[in-house]
Amino acid sequence: MKLLLWILGCFLQSLVGTCGKGVVFTKQPVNQTASQGNKVRLGCAVEGMSEPDIIWIKDGEKLYSTDQLFLTLGEQHWETSYSVRSVQQQDAGQYWCEVELHNQTFSSERAWITVEGVPHFLEEPQDVATFPNVPFNLSCSAVGPPEPVEVLWWLGGVQEGEPQASPSVLYVPGVNSSIKFYCEAKNTRGISVSRTGTAHIKVLPAAPVSLQILRMSDNITLSWIPGFTGHSELSTCIIQVVRLRKGPLSKHEVQVPPHLHVLTGLSSYSNYSVRVSCSNEVGPSPFSSLLHFVTPESVPSVAPKNLTFDLSEQQLSVQWAQLQEEELQGKLLAYKLQWTLGGETQEPLLFKENWARLSGGGRFFNASFQVSACTSVGCGPWSPPVLVLPASAQIQVGRSHMWVGLLLGLLVATVVGLLLTFVAQRRGKETQFGSAFKSPGAESSVFFTAAQSFSRNMTDLQESTLDALCINNELKDKLQDVLIPERLLTLGRTLGKGEFGSVREAILKTEDSSLQKVAVKVLKSDITSSGDIEQCLKEAAYMKDFNHPNVIKLIGVSLHKRPGQRLPIPMVVLPFMKHGDLHTFLLLSRLGEQPFDLSLKTLVQFMFDIARGMEYLSSKNIIHRDLAARNCMLNENMSVCVADFGLSKKIYSGDYYRQGSVSKLPVKWIALESLADNIYTAQSDVWAFGVTMWEIMTRGQTPYPGVENSEIYEFLIKGERLKKPADCRDDIYELMHGCWSPVPKCRPSFQQLVVQLEALHLGLSHTCPPKQPLLYVNLEGDEGELDRGGEAAGPKAPAWSFEAETTAEASSWSVPWQRQAEDEEKDWLMTGSRAALAIGGDYRYIVGPCGTTEEEETWRGRGEAENTTQEEVREDEDDIINF
Incomplete structure (x- = not known):
């Protein structure tokens, strides 16, 4: 192909008589030496081309200059020049010019520009940190031209020795205090002075500052900022932790940086004090100020005794x-x-x-x-x-138990006696017959016993097994260890319905006979296709291997045997999500009968939870394909869990999945390339995550309002995207907008999204929003539930309760880092309050110690303060100041 282009070009050039003549440089650049600040000019002429593009090269890099001139010397003869008006040391180097003809490059001879001036430094003396009276060396190097260059040292304002040839090393026998130094470089053109360095004396570091808690959950994450390092790098930090008035001092030595440490093994709901000291070569710094904190509450560890x-x-x-x-x-x-x-x-x-x-x-x-x-x-x-x-x-039952025990003992003794008598008789007969009828030969006797008896009239009471389903063996083996007998499930009210069937509340009886509240996904009873059943069980198989706090995990699979039907109905058992799906929760916050505010920090926390769950799924090579707020669930701690994997696919090779058949898909959440080519990747899940972020910021609005599903592709292909929600910060919208790049590889990964959202959340953690009452929501809404006024609410009216906290950070799903005395409970018996929500369930009757209801008795007195008193804290500080 290149040959054909060359022949064609040659034919065209032949019309003007240039083909075959080649390119000739009639003028070449020549070496030049100039003093610093003077003008330098290089020339280059080429013959054999019409209107050539002559470029200049310096040290292998193309030069872009507005001072380049072109002169016509003939019909195909051109000259150009490159000039520098005030030459400096950085202009020194090797220059040449180039032209290109028929994909071939022609170069001129190469020339050097040498700049003469005062010396310039290749190495300047650097700061030094040393111990008192310890020798050290200082280095200085400078070059011309012109050469030679001499170096003169100045230490503490005094000349050190005579000039030396560059490069120069100055030996310093040691100093007792901080001192300044520099070097001078001299040639025939003048003198250059280096930077001024300092010799520091190493000392103890200063105490760390800004000791604070970054995260508080089961573990405590501490961070601090090191103080003045004492002119020596910090190597380790010592963290001292003491439980006030109740525990011994514990020490933790950590390598730094980073200046972070995670404290583990702390007792729940306890007062602690912590301080930090960091060390360098000289020794440890003083300790930082004490930081007091209270660990989060937990559930009681044991049951009450002696009932x-x-x-x-x-x-x-x-x-x-x-x-x-x-x-x-x-x-x-x-x-x-x-x-x-x-x-x-x-x-x-x-x-x-x-x-x-x-x-x-x-x-x-x-x-x-x-x-x-x-x-x-x-x-x-x-x-x-x-x-x-x-x-x-009780006495009668005790006597009955005694008589039953005696009768059982007598029965056992009788049975044992009969067995012994039978064995003795059997041995006697064998001995008698053995002596009377001794066998003449070595014949073997054959004995047999019936292995099993059958009754055709007995009813088959066996549970349904996976063998009853027409599914592949791989799927059957994967689900075998999570199969739950149907008798252990008690189905309750319906939580939701869809095309596949319904989700019902249920009670699961576990192996230790305890009861667990669960949600059960049940296929429609009219489904008889093994393909539909297998698709449902594949979703369960995906979830079996999930183990992440932000991804819903499979509890088990059960089979409901139907009379007269060949195939049982599969039921997928999942954790019960107390607050339902995220989309409904967001809608209630905006359009419910009693709307409530959700702080920006809470909304970003929702996004962060989803991003963490999707990061986990993508690490497992799982494409969700249906990520949306409706498929994210809120558990009792208000953490978001990614759920509903009905459209999920596991990728075993490559990084994409192509859908083979047309099915109902969530068009407004699908990426541009997925709409066009049915190709799904982890990056198409990122697109859906951006739409989910938009849902969260708009509190559950439908994406692309006013745009029909059939118009979405044309809307997106024109470059249109979801508009910035009202009251949405620019950095948050920029993050979600990046998820909608038309080029999948230009979208952020879920790993990058987790990092950016975590940084956003931490930034919001340190802000102090205005004090507002917090809202606690009970979404269960059963009949007979009490509303705020204590009156019975209707079956569809959810119970709401407002409770004031000392800061906006102390929410129903987070534990405040610092507890105050004002945090003591108020009206703890109110249904829907923090107490009732934490205990779980809905309670029609809240009974006092004497059997009275809340309307009949008013509690008096307040609980004792949750924090250690200020006097106790001061006493504990005195106790550990010298530890």
């Missing part, structure tokens, strides 16, 4: 031992008393004290009671169940 009762016809008195502070791991909100009668669990009751009196003792006969302690985080384990019986019945 006892006293039953009479009028009332039932129940009492249990109080938990110790170490066992509570938080501030006690209430004791939750659960009772079961006739196999049915009754409405739980809450009590402030460790005892209760319930009227109507007869109704509790044969009831089983359990108790657990609850903090604002949740409730601890249940105590062993205690059966309520009258005193006489």
Whole structure:
């Protein structure tokens, strides 16, 4: 191809008579030496081309100059020059000119420009940090032209020795204090002076400053800023931690940088003090100021002990031992008393004290009671169940148990005696026959026993297994260990419906006989295709391997056997998400009967949670393909979990997936390349994440308002994108807009999004928004629930409760770093308050210690302060100042 182009070019050039003549340089650049500040000019002429493009090259780099001139010397003869009006040392180097003809480059001879002037430095003396009276060397190097160059040293304003040839090294035997120094370089053109350096004496570093907590969860992340380093790099830092008045001092030595450390193994809901000291070559710095903090609350670690009762016809008195502070791991909100009668669990009751009196003792006969302690985080384990019986019945039951034991013992003894008699008779017969009928030969006797008996009239009560489904063996093996027997599930109310079926609330009985609230995804009962069933189970198989706090995890799979049907219905068991999907939650904040504010920090936290979940999925080579606010769930801690993997695909090779068939897809969340070519990658999930960010910032608005689904592709291909939401910060919109780049590789990865959103969230953490009341939302809305005024609400009316906190940071899903005395609970018995939400569920009756309801009794007094008093803190500071 190149040959054909060359022949064609040659033919065209032949029309003007230039082909075959070649290119000739009639003038070449020549070497030049000039003094600094003077003008320099290089010339170059070429013959054999019409209007050539002559370029100048310096040290292999193309020069761009406005001073280049072109002169016509003939029809195909051109001359150009390159000039420097005031030449400097940086202009020195090798120059030549080049032209290009028929994809060939022709170069002139090369010439040097040499600049004479005062010396310029190749190496200047640098600052030095040293111990007192320790020798050190200083270096200085300078060049011309012209040469030679001599170096003269100045130390503390005094000349050191005689001039030396460059380069020069000055030996300093040592100094006792900080001192300045520099060198002079001299040639025939003049003198140049180097930078002024300083010899510092190494000293102890200063104490670290700005000791603070970056993150507080199960672990505490500390950060600090080092003080003055003492002219020596810091190597290690010592962190001293003490639990005030209750624990020994612990020390942690960490390498720096970074100036961060994660404290682990701290007790929950405890006061701690921490300080930091950093060391250099000289020694350790003083300690920083003490930082006091309180670790977050946790659920109680043990169940209340010694549950006892006293039953009479009028009332039932129940009492249990109080938990110790170490066992509570938080501030006690209430004791939750659960009772079961006739196999049915009754409405739980809450009590402030460790005892209760319930009227109507007869109704509790044969009831089983359990108790657990609850903090604002949740409730601890249940105590062993205690059966309520009258005193006489207990004695009678005890006697009955004694007689049953005696009868069982007698029966066992009788059976053992019969077995021994049978064995003895069998041995006697063998001996008798063996002596009377001795076999003449070595014949072997054959004995057999029936392995199993069958009855054709028995009913098959076996559970459905995965073998009953027409699915591939690989999928069957993957789900075998998460199969849950149907008898362990009790289905409740419907939480939502869709094309695939429905999601229902359920109770799962675990192996330790405890009950767990779950959500169950059930296929439609009219689905009989094994393909639809296999697609549902594939989604469950994806979720089985997930293990991330921001990705919903599979609990198990169960099979519902249908009478008269060949295939059972698969049911996918998932964790119960208390606050539902993120889209509904956002809509309620804006359009609910009682709208509430969501801070920017909370919205960014939602984005950060989703980005972390998607980063995890992309690391597992999972493409979600249906990321949206409706498919993100909010758990009881208000953390977002990515869910609904019905359209997900696992990539085993390459980095994309091409959809083979047309199906219903979420058009307004799909990337441009996916709409055009049905190609899905991790970057198309990033596009959907940007749309989800827009949903969060608009509190649940529908993307592209006014644009129909059929018009989305034309809308996007013209370069249009979602508009910036109202009150959205520029940096947040810039981040989401970057997710919608038409070039997939130009979009940020989820790993980059996690880093940027974390930085945004940390920046918001250090801001102090105006004090506002916080909103606690109970979305369960069952019948009989109390509203703010204590009156019964309708079945569709969710219960809301407002509760003031000392700072806007202290929310229902985050624990404040610093607890104040004002944080003590107010009206702790209000349904929907922090106490009831933390304990979980909806409570129609909140009962006082004497069996009265909230309307009949008003609690007086306030709990004791959650923080250690100021006097105690001062005492503890005195105790550890010298540790």
